Amino acid sequence: MIEFIMNGLKVRAEEGWTVLEAARFYGLEIPTLCYNEGLTPWGGCRLCLVEIGERPKAKLVSSCTYRAEEGLVVRTDTKRVWTARRMMVELMIAMAPGSKQLQDLASQFGVTQVRFKPKNEECILCGLCVRMCAEQMDGRAIGFQNRGHKRKISTPFDIRSEECRLCGACIYICPACQLRCQGPQAETVLCNSCLTMDPSCLDHFDDLQCWMYDAGRCGTCVREKPTAGK
Amino acid sequence: MASKKQDIQSIIRKHKGLKKNLIAILLDIQSEHNYLPPESLRYVAAGLDTPLIDIVGVATFYRAFSLTPRGKHTCLVCTGTACHVRGGSRILDEFERKLEVGSGQTTKDGQVTLETVACLGCCAIGPVVVVDGEYHRRASIRNVGQILGKYRKPETPPAKPQKSRPAKSPAS
Numbered sequence: 573m574i575e576f577i578m579n580g581l582k583v584r585a586e587e588g589w590t591v592l593e594a595a596r597f598y599g600l601e602i603p604t605l606c607y608n609e610g611l612t613p614w615g616g617c618r619l620c621l622v623e624i625g626e627r628p629k630a631k632l633v634s635s636c637t638y639r640a641e642e643g644l645v646v647r648t649d650t651k652r653v654w655t656a657r658r659m660m661v662e663l664m665i666a667m668a669p670g671s672k673q674l675q676d677l678a679s680q681f682g683v684t685q686v687r688f689k690p691k692n693e694e695c696i697l698c699g700l701c702v703r704m705c706a707e708q709m710d711g712r713a714i715g716f717q718n719r720g721h722k723r724k725i726s727t728p729f730d731i732r733s734e735e736c737r738l739c740g741a742c743i744y745i746c747p748a749c750q751l752r753c754q755g756p757q758a759e760t761v762l763c764n765s766c767l768t769m770d771p772s773c774l775d776h777f778d779d780l781q782c783w784m785y786d787a788g789r790c791g792t793c794v795r796e797k798p799t800a801g802k
Numbered sequence: 803m804a805s806k807k808q809d810i811q812s813i814i815r816k817h818k819g820l821k822k823n824l825i826a827i828l829l830d831i832q833s834e835h836n837y838l839p840p841e842s843l844r845y846v847a848a849g850l851d852t853p854l855i856d857i858v859g860v861a862t863f864y865r866a867f868s869l870t871p872r873g874k875h876t877c878l879v880c881t882g883t884a885c886h887v888r889g890g891s892r893i894l895d896e897f898e899r900k901l902e903v904g905s906g907q908t909t910k911d912g913q914v915t916l917e918t919v920a921c922l923g924c925c926a927i928g929p930v931v932v933v934d935g936e937y938h939r940r941a942s943i944r945n946v947g948q949i950l951g952k953y954r955k956p957e958t959p960p961a962k963p964q965k966s967r968p969a970k971s972p973a974s
Contacts, residue, residue, distance in 0.1 A: 706853075715855035717862040728858040729840055735853070 576644035591635035591646055592620050600648055603657065603677060605664070605747050606698035607636045611707055617698050618660045619677070623647045632656055658683050664696045665762060671696075671748040675763040683762070690761045694748050697723060701742030711735050714742060807845050809834065814849040821850050824860055828867055837868045873908040873915035875953045877901075878932040879941075882921030885928040889942070893929055894918060896946045913954055 574585050578595060585594040590613065595602050605617035615637040622635045624646050632653065635646075647653070661677050666688035668674060674696070677683075697716070702725060705711040713736035714727055727733040743749055752763055813830045817823035824846070831842050838861055847854040861867045879894045894905060897916055901909050908915045922930050927939035931949055938949050 712853035712855055715853075715859045717859055719863050728843070728854045733855070735855075 574640050574642050576640055576642060576646065578646045579648055585640040589640050591622060591624075591633075591638045591640050591644075594640050595622075595635060595646075595648060602635055602648055603680070604636060605673070605677075605696065606700055608700060608704075608745065611700070611703040613637045614699050614703065617664070617696065619657055621653055621656050621660075623650050623653055654681065657681055662686050663688065666690050667696050668692070668694045668748040669761045670694050670751055670758070672750045672752040673747045675752045678762060679764055684764060686761045695725060696748055697725065698747060699725070700745045700747065701725060704741045704745045709737070709739055709741050711737060711739070806839075806842065810842050810845040811849055814846065819849060821852055824850065824852075824857065825864070828857075828861055832867060837871045840869065868915075871908065871912065873913050875914045875934050877914050877916050877950075877953075878919045878922075879905070879916070880920075880922050880928060880930040880932075881918045882925070882928075884921070884925035885930055888929045890929040892943060893931065893941050893946060896943045897931075897950075900946060900950060914950070 574587060574589075575582060576585070576594075577583070578591075578598065579600065581598075583594060583598055585597070589597075592602055592604070592607065592613075602622065603619045605619050606614045607617075607620060613636040615634040618634060620635045621632045622638075623630045624633055624638070624644060625631060626645060630647075630652075635648070658681050661674065661681055661683045662685070665671075665674050665678055665683070665686050669686075669690050669692060671694070699716070702715050705714050713733035714725055717724055717726055727736065752758060753765070754763065810831060813827055813834075816830070817827050827846060827850075828838060831846070832838055835842065843857050843861060844854060846852075847857045850857075861869060877897065879890065879897055881890045881894060894916075898904055901914055901916055903909050903914075903916055905916050905918045919932070922932065922937075924930055924937065927937070929941050931938040931941040931946075933949060933953055938945075941949065
């Protein structure tokens with residue numbers, strides 16, 4: 573057993589646990605996109621950043637790849653961490669504005685503006701599908717290609733791979749594939765409907781009249797959109 | 803086809819069939835064929851017992867490798883900071899216009915591959931153009947044709963110079 577401090581609390585973790593696993597064990601919420609329990613940690617999305625060490629020497633590390641160690645001091649939700657997470661969400665939304673998961677995160681962290689040119693690539697290069705294909709499906713049909721701004725995930729030579737069995741696991745696990753509530757061709761880059769959870773149907777009824785999965789999450793009944801950035 | 807497969811297998815054997823020698827193997831194939839033909843990557847994947855996607859990932863990652871056939875001559879135009887402020891990008895434009903290809907592409911006759919490079923480390927003589935390892939110092943739009951002519955003419959005497967000359971004359 574390892575003992576360390578997380579958000580001021582003394583916590584215990586098994587040898588070999590990552591900071592993220594320990595935090596989840598204690599019920600602390602750390603957002604992730606490229607992490608999945610069944611796959612090797614990747615540390616690509618940088619959403620699970622936490623601050624370790626004492627200031628001014630504290631540094632940001634990705635908790636999904638950082639092993640818990642004796643005497644570690646972790647803080648999961650500092651201003652610095654949130655600023656970094658907001659920036660990551662903003663950057664990723666610019667890459668894939670059509671993703672519901674990213675839009676939800678934006679509302680959760682109060683990201684109200686996207687200062688980057690939306691690229692509509694609908695892929696954030698989190699590598700979940702690549703790892704899913706290789707580790708769980710034993711397929712190795714897709715992988716990263718090129719580099720820099722041309723980096724992409726595809727099959728060899730962009731044709732159907734012989735290794736691919738069309739199992740669909742890559743689509744199942746993709747965080748960018750679930751379309752946002754207003755559909756793929758939404759007018760705005762940022763949705764932010766969940767920022768103002770004030771459904772108008774409650775003026776007339778006792779219960780929410782929403783039959784969708786996340787009640788009120790569709791944003792159609794929300795009265796006012798927040799003014800961006802102010 | 804069959805001989806090609808054997809060629810590649812002998813290259814892999816030369817490198818002891820080790821996965822860590824992948825880059826060396828690909829470089830050898832490239833120096834033999836001038837580029838990396840798609841089927842050769844399949845042979846490498848089979849020979850090294852590695853997923854094809856990993857081989858493709860490496861082959862597309864490095865700029866030293868090309869998956870499309872390259873020209874006889876490689877023309878590098880520096881667009882690094884020092885060469886850029888001295889007009890490197892305009893020289894690139896002129897090359898693109900003269901060769902009728904974009905950067906990273908090969909002319910239709912398969913003679914010249916045009917590429918850009920970020921910095922060659924000899925900024926003092928910039929803007930620099932390198933053709934087949936030969937450095938051309940202080941290149942300018944005016945001597946683009948001269949540089950090209952040096953490499954294109956002797957290779958294909960009958961047809962190609964005629965092709966490039968009419969393109970040259972209205973420019974200069």
